[in-house]
Amino acid sequence: MSSHLIPTYAPPNLVFERGEGVWLYDAKGDAWLDFIGGIAVDSLGHCHPALVEALEQQSKKIWHLSNMFEVPAREELAQLYCQNSFADLVFFTNSGTEAIEGALKAARKYHAAKGNPERIEIVSFQGAFHGRSYGAINAGGNPAYMAGFGPHMEGFTQIPFADEEAAKAAISKTTAAVIIEPVQGEGGLRAAPHSFLKLLRQLCDETGAVLIYDEIQCGAGRTGKMFAHEWAGAAPDIMAVAKGVGGGFPLGAWLTTQKVGEHMVVGTHGSTFGGNPLAMAVGIAVWNEMSKPGFMEHVTKMGQFLKQQMAGLKDTHKDAIEDVRGSGLLTGFKLKDPYQNRVVMGLARERGLLCGAAGDNVVRMAPPLIITEEHARKAIAVLDASLIAAKEAL
Ligand SMILES: *Cc1c(COP(=O)(O)O)cnc(C)c1O
Numbered sequence: 001m002s003s004h005l006i007p008t009y010a011p012p013n014l015v016f017e018r019g020e021g022v023w024l025y026d027a028k029g030d031a032w033l034d035f036i037g038g039i040a041v042d043s044l045g046h047c048h049p050a051l052v053e054a055l056e057q058q059s060k061k062i063w064h065l066s067n068m069f070e071v072p073a074r075e076e077l078a079q080l081y082c083q084n085s086f087a088d089l090v091f092f093t094n095s096g097t098e099a100i101e102g103a104l105k106a107a108r109k110y111h112a113a114k115g116n117p118e119r120i121e122i123v124s125f126q127g128a129f130h131g132r133s134y135g136a137i138n139a140g141g142n143p144a145y146m147a148g149f150g151p152h153m154e155g156f157t158q159i160p161f162a163d164e165e166a167a168k169a170a171i172s173k174t175t176a177a178v179i180i181e182p183v184q185g186e187g188g189l190r191a192a193p194h195s196f197l198k199l200l201r202q203l204c205d206e207t208g209a210v211l212i213y214d215e216i217q218c219g220a221g222r223t224g225k226m227f228a229h230e231w232a233g234a235a236p237d238i239m240a241v242a243k244g245v246g247g248g249f250p251l252g253a254w255l256t257t258q259k260v261g262e263h264m265v266v267g268t269h270g271s272t273f274g275g276n277p278l279a280m281a282v283g284i285a286v287w288n289e290m291s292k293p294g295f296m297e298h299v300t301k302m303g304q305f306l307k308q309q310m311a312g313l314k315d316t317h318k319d320a321i322e323d324v325r326g327s328g329l330l331t332g333f334k335l336k337d338p339y340q341n342r343v344v345m346g347l348a349r350e351r352g353l354l355c356g357a358a359g360d361n362v363v364r365m366a367p368p369l370i371i372t373e374e375h376a377r378k379a380i381a382v383l384d385a386s387l388i389a390a391k392e393a394l
Helices: 047-057 072-083 098-114 134-138 164-170 192-208 277-290 295-316 341-350 373-392
Strands: 016-020 023-026 031-034 089-093 121-125 155-158 177-182 210-214 237-241 254-255 323-328 330-333 356-358 362-365
Touching: 047 277, 072 089, 072 254, 072 277, 098 134, 098 164, 098 210, 098 254, 098 356, 121 134, 121 323, 121 341, 134 362, 155 164, 164 192, 164 341, 177 192, 192 210, 210 362, 277 330, 295 323, 295 330, 323 362, 341 356
Parallel strands: 121 155, 121 177, 177 210, 210 237
Antiparallel strands: 016 023, 023 031, 089 254, 237 254, 323 330, 330 362, 356 362
């Protein structure tokens, strides 16, 4: 029978029945090591006991109220986010794209409220990915994601990633906001140099533009700090998060300073499902797990270990691997021509390892943050075998 699903995806012929920690199992009980984690979402692995407990408990109380009514856990999670970041205010969403929409709207609203409604220009970077809504595809600027969906929206400019001169030229007193992923995910795991984020902060301060970080993929502890930009010491005015903050439950948010966000008053924005009790319960549990002593140190250590192992892999496969990319446990390697990331990904899957593909011919890994050295060694061994198989098949 043919599928009734809109064919925007082409998944392999493989069905998982359950997950536990870093492992996924099919109905026959065959196991796969999950080093993509629902694309950086399953941050604590599958069915983490603390998350199962939080969801189960809340599921017996209240599922949904909408934002018509207060949800104490909403206030609680917002407080956790704000007490531990640059932010003063939070708006909860169900996805990353919605968090980006909110962030872009808040940035423009800020200028409008200050008497500059014409200040709408959003500066973004080549290779960016910000989601699939109209605002997000225009900010992302990927021609393939915009083709066929009508005219490009006014007020979006894109410049080369981490290019200081281009940033200096593009960011001016007419710029509403600059939006950047501190570590690009989809675009090929490129990490912005800390000095570049500092420069953006400086240029935004000088011009009054709003600095937005898209930490949907690189946040939630993935680089060994709760938010990736903490490594650079350059805070944004607004930040979008999602993916890993829900540990597998749909949850996103945009966080903002009081100064920028305070103009989003009653009637300016909304969401039916955003901040629902189930998402809040899980979000708090995720935060608490990641805040435990030693958690981030573990991520950093595992990230370094994986990077080291990949450097070894690169030495063995000089003909195939161009460079090792990413930060912490958002990591991978770029393949040389004629090797193809999707081919290597498929060969790895046949050998029991799930990894992903990113732009620029990159093999992407975003495993649960709870992996051990043993998991990492196993993943590298499978990638080694997969690269040998890929070479044979060339
Ligand atoms: C995944 C992602 C998005 C979009 O999030 P969705 O939850 O798919 O809407 C936006 N920005 C970045 C950096 C992402 O990785």
